[in-house]
Amino acid sequence: MAEALRDRIERLLPRVSKPARYTGGEWNAVVKDHSKVDLKVAWTFPDAYEVGMSHLGSLIMYHQINRRADACCERAYAPWTDMEAAMRAEGIPLFTLESWTPVSEFDIIAFPLLYELTYTNLLTCLDLAGVPLFAAERTEAHPLVIAGGPCAFNCEPLAPFLDVAVLGDGEEVIHQILDAYKAWRDGGRKDRRELLRRLASITGCYVPGFYAVTYNPDGTIKEYRPTEPGVPAVVDRATVKDLDAIDFPTRPVVPNTQIVFDRAQVEVFRGCTRGCRFCHAGYISRPVRERSPELVQKLAREMVRNTGYSELSLVSLSTADYTDVQSTVGRLSDELQCQGVNVTLPSTRVDAFSVAVADAVSKVRKGSITLAPEGGSARIRRVINKTVSDRDIRDAMRAAFRSGYRAVKLYFILGLPTETDADLEAIAEKGHWALEIAEEELGRQEARKVRVTISVSVFVPKPHTPFQFEPQVTLAEARRRQQYIKRFLKDRRIEYKYHEADVSHIEALLSLGDRRVANAILRAWQMGARFDGWNEHFDYNLWLRACEEAGVDIAFYTYRKKGYGERFAWDHLSPGLSREWLIDDHRRAMAEVEVEDCRWENCDLCGVCMSYNVLPTLKPAGFVGEDELAVTDSAG
Ligand code: SF4
Helix, strand or coil: CHHHHHHHHHHHHHHCCCHHHHCCCCECCCCCCHHHCCEEEEEEECCCHHHHCCCHHHHHHHHHHHCCCCEEEEEEECCCHHHHHHHHHHCCCCECCCCCCEHHHCCEEEEECCCHHHHHHHHHHHHHHCCCCCHHHCCCCCCEEEEECHHHHHCHHHHHHCCEEECECHHHHHHHHHHHHHHHHHCCCCCHHHHHHHHHCCCCEECHHHEEEEECCCCCEEEEEECCCCCCCCEECECCCCHHHCCCCCCCCECCCCCCCCCEEEECEECCCCCCCCCHHHHHCCCCEECCHHHHHHHHHHHHHHHCCCEEEEECCCHHHCCCHHHHHHHHHHHHHCCCCEEECCCCCCCHHHHHHHHHHCCCCCCCEEEEEECCCHHHHHHCCCCCCHHHHHHHHHHHHHCCCCEEEEEEEECCCCCCHHHHHHHHHHHHHHHHHHHHHHHHHHHCCCEEEEEEEECCCCCCCHHHHCCCCCHHHHHHHHHHHHHCCCCCCEEEEECCHHHHHHHHHHHHCCHHHHHHHHHHHHCCCCCCCCCCCCCHHHHHHHHHHHCCCHHHHHCCCCCCCCECCCCCEECCCCHHHHHHHHHHHHCCCCCCCCCCCCCCCCCHHHHHCCCCEECCCCCCCHHHCCCCCCEC
16 A cells, blocks of 8 residues: 555656655654554644754654654655645645655644644645544544644644644653553544543643633633533643653654754753743743753764764754853864864854854854844833843844854844834844944954844734733734834845734734634635745735634734733643733833843742742753763752
């Protein structure tokens, strides 16, 4: 069967763009004999191969499942539109790259949800797999459809399509899910509802079908109520307490073709407590849990040995915050540069220290440096709790030019709460600062070579953040502000990039939506929405029509300021933060009051550590050689 399907797929490949997306056979791919495993999981990334292959979480989960002798995990990706058309024309189902097996033959289809604009691709994948789109229409004969990742913390717009959503860290909970599935099947695989009941009892597992929602006359949510006995009113997230105790993949699949982040990746810590008030990732992954430097070094060595990559990235939400980062990455860089391997830190804090860290690791090649002040003025940075002063920004720029960088990328967000035109002018001003500092440091001649990029995205209010109560600026106003900044950028050495505001508007709808938005997603998909996160495919007018036909009022979800007492679609999906704390922090934002980082300063009682009996875990210095791999104690 698989061979026959393979032949049919191969015949399509000359007709589609980037056929390497569909061939599999990559270095380190795990191919198991299906007859020798009890459980088969199709890890189905709802975006293109090159995006999915860059996702560290997918590599981690692929490894976690495949390390079990009784299970196999194979990968599938959303086919590009030309491939989808060819597959539909030939009646070819969605298949996995490892064994060319139809996804419908797997026990579980697992979708990582990283970005709301992949939701229509999720429907494409289910449809191409021949699996009913609606969970209510699936029977015991169909695979279990689960989804995890950051968007799971408000998966309500996808609720009718999902059997289970998994909240939080996946490494431990996936084994509980597989064990529960196995036990259910060994018991005769009789009742799908019984399987869902078992899964709903696992911390981190949310079964949308077990909850009923009612609405107030004004359209706001009145209540979420469990409809199944024993199902929790609020679903807690799964939390890994000690990253050192968790197996990390050092033999990841190496693609045969160019992908977005084509490098080895080692995760140095999880979580971030800096408290940037717009940042969804920071709030759903608290507190900070570090891997020990010894383990990071060991993993990095193995990773390079097993993959042959010439670039190793130390990843986290803000790697420059890693305890003793300078000596850790400096030593790693010294060691790996002999092998021609460049060590990189993808996210860079805005201060001279972080530039020094970036400098310490960029021994092989020195490209551009990225700084993310996020807000143009010191005032707006206080509102968003980006604890960076104007002086920090200037010092970082100065350090970057002194270190040999000639290109600086500056990231900002437009439309932040309380933003005024003066805050926008301050964004443009930062570009001119960079050029002035370049001239001071390098002289006029050399400064002519400097390139500055100002990149501006549109603020999307996110669930579970202090800004969840805030509206998004209207589309017209976002566009006005984009053009307003442009008026103040006067030098050709400054490149100005801004994200399409209409894309951010639909992102806000899908971020803040409830179950009623599912109809708009379905309608948009039926009307042809695919790869909405890609500019060449995104069609705002299609989404407007879909919303209209589905009776979904986008403004209700996106442009409305919400009261502190309003019940949200995500209130029963808990990352552990207390509502009172989010309200307090929103008030602090409006008063331009900053909050310190609890990993170094006092606990601010956001609630996460108490909810999940977990503590911030910083691994102190004590970087030792390979033969002294005594992992040092963690300090709270
Ligand atoms: S409970 Fe305290 S220590 Fe834990 S993440 Fe929240 S503020 Fe930080």
